[in-house]
Amino acid sequence: MDIKRKISEAQGLTPTEQQLGIAALAIGEDIRGLSIKEFAARTNVSVASVHRFCKKLGLEGFKDLKVELIRLATEAGNRRDVDINFPFDATSSPAQVMERMEGLYQTTLAETQELLDPTQLDHAAKLIANARQVDIYTGSHNLYPAGMFRDRLLSAGKSATCHDGGEAQVRTALASGTDHVAIVISYSGLAPNLKDILPILSSRHVPVIVIGTPYCARIHPGFAAYLTVSDHESMTHRITQFASHIAVQYVLDSLYSSYFAKDYVRCSEFLERSFPYTRLPGLK
Numbered sequence: 552m553d554i555k556r557k558i559s560e561a562q563g564l565t566p567t568e569q570q571l572g573i574a575a576l577a578i579g580e581d582i583r584g585l586s587i588k589e590f591a592a593r594t595n596v597s598v599a600s601v602h603r604f605c606k607k608l609g610l611e612g613f614k615d616l617k618v619e620l621i622r623l624a625t626e627a628g629n630r631r632d633v634d635i636n637f638p639f640d641a642t643s644s645p646a647q648v649m650e651r652m653e654g655l656y657q658t659t660l661a662e663t664q665e666l667l668d669p670t671q672l673d674h675a676a677k678l679i680a681n682a683r684q685v686d687i688y689t690g691s692h693n694l695y696p697a698g699m700f701r702d703r704l705l706s707a708g709k710s711a712t713c714h715d716g717g718e719a720q721v722r723t724a725l726a727s728g729t730d731h732v733a734i735v736i737s738y739s740g741l742a743p744n745l746k747d748i749l750p751i752l753s754s755r756h757v758p759v760i761v762i763g764t765p766y767c768a769r770i771h772p773g774f775a776a777y778l779t780v781s782d783h784e785s786m787t788h789r790i791t792q793f794a795s796h797i798a799v800q801y802v803l804d805s806l807y808s809s810y811f812a813k814d815y816v817r818c819s820e821f822l823e824r825s826f827p828y829t830r831l832p833g834l835k
Contacts (some may be wrong), residue, residue, distance in 0.1 A: 553622070564604075568603070571596055585617075614666065621835075635783045636788055639651055655793055656797055659783070659794045660798075663678075677807035681732075682709075682758075686724070688723075689736035690693060692795075693738070693796075700803045706819055708818060709810075720744060727755050728756070731758075738767065739786055740764070749771065762780065
């Protein structure tokens with residue numbers, strides 16, 4: 552259900568909250584750059600009223616309201632009207648597939664950009680910069696972007712691991728300590744390996760960066776940093792993991808770039824030193 556229907560069908564809204572809903576829809580995508588205080592001032596209500604309004608809509612808070620309004624604006628302004636889970640069908644031509652995939656990328660990236668907290672991203676980058684080693688825990692289709700992220704860390708001189716087997720991940724967790732940082736990637740938060748990995752990491756006092764949907768963050772509270780991705784994709788009814796892959800890749804690219812920027816000179820120098828050993832044969 553989109554935010555427009557949530558507002559129109561919400562039960563128990565006061566007259567002030569009904570007007571707040573109308574104002575929120577009128578602001579639409581312009582909410583992108585507003586803080587909750589600025590939004591409250593613009594709609595002539597208190598910050599507390601905004602919080603209550605979000606709760607009555609079944610939202611966690613103002614950030615979720617922003618995501619919903621931007622999602623609505625993106626979909627309304629996107630003539631391609633892309634279904635995230637089934638972006639094409641048997642009648643789609645290659646040109647139509649290209650157009651719809653572009654819309655899928657735009658929608659997913661816009662939603663994830665709104666959910667991803669720059670403060671959390673900065674904190675996660677600092678954790679990586681201060682760690683002796685980065686250990687990445689994930690599975691299934693997320694192993695590919697996770698492995699690429701590990702290789703990028705190695706290319707910048709940061710020791711990193713990403714094992715695809717559950718046994719190797721458990722042993723890595725058991726061998727880690729406070730000088731490590733763990734990155735756990737799970738779109739839903741329901742990955743089977745988490746029931747073993749997360750308690751071990753907690754017992755070893757390892758800082759954990761969690762990458763997943765808002766639901767993943769809610770069911771796994773208390774960790775060092777949360778990098779949140781768009782949750783518009785169905786877990787079961789879809790062609791494949793288009794949107795979740797795009798969202799996770801965007802977050803990992805942003806995290807790597809933020810880490811690199813914090814120690815730009817050292818990372819660049821290491822990269823330069825590695826070129827003679829990693830350059831393709833025949834290239835100068």
